[in-house]
Amino acid sequence: MKSSYAYYPGCLASLSQKELDASTRAIAGKLGFDLVDIPGFTCCGAGDVHEARPEYYLHLNARILGQAEQLGQDTLMTICNVCTLNLRQADKKLKADPDLLERVNRNLKEVGAASYSGGVEVRHLLWEIAEGDGYEKLKQICDKPLTGMKIAPFYGCQILRPSKLLGFEDPDRPQSLERIIEACGAEAVDYPSKIKCCGFPIVLARAEVALGELIQPLVEAKEAGADAMVTPCPLCHLSLDAWQGKAEREADIELEMPIFHLAQLVGAAAGLSYDELLFKRHVVKTHSATDKIYAS
Amino acid sequence: MVRHDVVVVGAGLAGMRAAIEASRYGVDVGVVSKLHPTRSHSGAAEGGINAALGNAGEDSPEKHTFFTVKGSDYLGDQDAIAVMCEEGPGDIYELEHMGAIFSRTDDGRIAQRPFGAGGAPRTCYAADITGHVLLHVLYEQLVKAGVTVYEEWFALDLVTDGERCVGLTAWDLQRGGVQAVEARAVVMATGGLGRMYRGTTNAYACTGDGMSMAWRAGVPLKDMEFMQFHPTTLKSNGVLITEGCRGEGGYLRNAEGERFMFNYAPNAGELASRDVVSRSEQTEIDAGRGVDGCVLLDLTHLGAKRINERLPGSRELAMDYAGVDPIEEPIPVRPGSHYHMGGIDTDVWGRTAMPGLYAAGECACVSVHGANRLGGNSLLETVVFGRRSGAAAAQDVRSNGAGGVFSPSAARVTERSLQRMLDVSDGERPHVLRRELADAMYDNAGIFRSAEKLEACKATITELRERYSRGLVVHDKSRSFNTDLIQAIELGAMLEMADCLVTGAIERTESRGAHSRIDHPERDDENWLRHTLAYYDDGQVRLDYRPVTITEFEPAVRTY
């Protein structure tokens, strides 16, 4: 774990998923690292800009990396799977091809943007607290253990795959979320779909397909006895939380499964309040789970 | 019962090329293959395909012809070789227009590199996955042509009316059961037989069943004794490492680090012909200068960039199956059975001795490879003679009117014999015989042969054929997807073809190309400048001979 990071909350945590940004900032203080804001950052473009306009996507992300570099930071912290993959993909491509990097920097310079020399690594919050001194620190701050709670880890896709770009852990048998859940004093429940897709990228363009994907982990987590699910990705969160009702109706079942952001889970175990972690901003009410946490 | 004008058996490069060509003549074409087309072993060809395009240096079809004749140790028919070499460039351009992804020169032409004993940089390539690229291009064209493919139908027997070939019977693997396939012309394109050897580069499917079908139907097989040993195969499983590695400048070293090939081929060194390089390697290994039964293929001096650009597949194979990264260290390699020069006797249009039956590709012997094939010529053969046999079959169908009579009992006869195989409940398992055969062939009909070894091999084969005829136990008694049954049938074909190979080898008391007799070390043009023909004679092998066609190049001493 570093003492400070260039902090890239991405769009969702800045807009609809503000509870994630707030929770992240709150636990950063507890964990003892600084989050240095990147003035003038933009959207990473997500898979959409990457697909539609790959060159533009590359420049957008180079610009963000350059801005982080300008802050004197060597590590950029993400809190979203999609941002993580997009930034890392661009970073790897630029670092692997000096001619490309030069061309991109020429363009960045032409529009007056910060150029990038390849000195930044992109890391997700999850990776920083799932091992090493970050994990030790995490165990220390979790002084309100979530004893007796069963939490279903939901990884989402783009923090595991493609592993040659992400590579933090075995993409088929990840354990980072489980370790964190245990550090929080809760029990991690296992279920097959924890590494599968939530359907979010196509929830508007192909609603039936997306909901068909979404229902699977929700049902399995419920059947495994989970009080709540936790995810390191705000897009998975939006899918699991905001679209849960639609998936329920489509499948004609009732789930009422509370969905936690990773930072909320950690924050709760570290004694941060319901209000501080903005649980009230969830679509699926979290009381069935949060009441157990905040009862005592 | 299915019925087509032309039925092609086998869907590798030769078979698909034949089917595509035949369909251009407006006849109804069907393809029967025991594998889905893209699973065919053509896809494992790595290094490239020869044609005198002259893109990388002065070259001509005549030069290609000469070096092929010389490489064949003068056993190749020179008229056939000339056809292949003259028509080759046109076939390459056609493949390119179909979308084949050939590696390119700086000015955008098809790149070419030298291969062993070729005499010029003539081998067109797609990195080192040339066969894969061509196989998929031809499958694309097969789909485009709308040819009906009977995938995973295992061809069993040719059906004749006593004179003409009128079709065949096949086992539908997925559904189970014998299917009658009626045809006015049948093109065999079933590939090689390398699996009868231990440590082969060949796929599991290369069991010589097509040759066996033709042989049993009375069609002669030609030059069966000539089996090529490829100089660079991996020890663990015989996987091929392309000759392109040496074409790109790779070295062969012995345990002392010496580039030993110059002791055997002072001019060509590593790029001598395959028979010469394989014998040299085996000599080094036998003399105690090997490394754990191998020599070393050293690419380290080529550098990571060149290896990754030109030989990425070889690097992947070495890493997967030998645990060696060729950028860092040499690859241990040894000679392994690779390509069978012999096969169903055909003319330059793929026609066999039986009306209505054609053959192309490795299962055929035109003969363009003679006693030793040059690297890069087999892919060329598949497209040139695949095209020609498809054209001949279609044209003959159009000009012949009605074909022969397909006996309705044919399928029942085959069905009964298969049922007999399934009914055996007591006896040996096929794999026991398969292993004994593979060991006998490698040990006694390998790189260096002798009367004593070959006779021992023949005795083993005779005994194995007897044991086979007593019936083997097929565990799987079900109809659907019975691969246990198929493997037992394939073993039967291998035993028959091994018999043809070894019987021919015993008689040929000379050393020529890949047939190297330590008891007859010299080439003997006076007695043996002729093709061996192996006929079916009540289950046994009967040999006959035919002169070699010599047009331009008188046999000369062959050195590299």
Place this chain on the structure above:
Amino acid sequence: MEVTLKIERYNPDTDEPRLESHTVDVAETATLLDTLDVIKDEVDGSLTYRKSCRMAVCGSCGMRMDGGAVLACKTPMKPLVDAGHVATISPMGNLPVIKDLVVDMDPFWEKFRAVKPYLDEGDGDAPVKEWRVQQAELDRIMKEALCIQCGCCVSECNSMEADPDFLGPAALAKAARFVGDVRDRGGKQRLELYNGPHGVWDCTRCYFCQERCPKGVDPRDAIAKVGTAIYQEGMLSDKGARHAKVFVKSTHQTGYLLETNLVPETVGAVNAIKDIPFALQLVRVGKVPNPLKPHNAKKLDEVRKLHKLIETQENEARAAANAGPKRPPEEGSP
């Protein structure tokens, strides 16, 4: 060394799927395929799987190990033995099982055929010799050309689980191989095949295909290349393309994703109205940013200029790519 495998057995004629455990002795270098061969030869000949080349090029032996698709011939057993792990072997997913580890590939090939899997040669005006093509132009489709059609990607495609009609990663990688070929004259008609229902916009970007592919084809990247071509040809009829357009617009209009534009501009105003109860639910918890007061990123002018500049460069590159293959210089017109 001794290897133990648990193998899913299934014979449609006789039984229900069941797990069978086998322990056999194999060479240190043995692959999963070698191990299955030993079991088939020496223990139970009825064990059924496909195989041929045993060198990872024919694509026959795709199957699942511990739930993930692999080529049996490319999967060494030693790491499992060293770890003391007993792997479970089962047939590939998303395709019907015929017997044991053999799946029905017909649906797979049906999709292959649906993408017009061959070069569109246009008017047949090919030169006598080869087209002049730069190596760099071919390198762009080289990854897709590595595909051996084994089906490992399809086995784990998450979208295909929910929409079995999705063309899927293998067929779309094949499509990308032609879309990117300078010799192909398929143009928009070809792209239209991949643009509608069950086409590229079905991909949910789960990256399982990319993870499982044993040949480094990177099928998800290939799907994206097809999407790029469709988008840049201005073919925005599909909701997927319109969804992407909102993202592009967002980045240079406000710098952040215009979440409130996403629904109406993707699914259309009428459908968006149908979704009002759902939207209100989001508004209630503060999930809908105020569209009238967009939250703009700082230094937006940089991004706007960047967007314009790159658009110009992309247009130039596309024009060059669409110009068609080059003829050999020595040839005149016939």
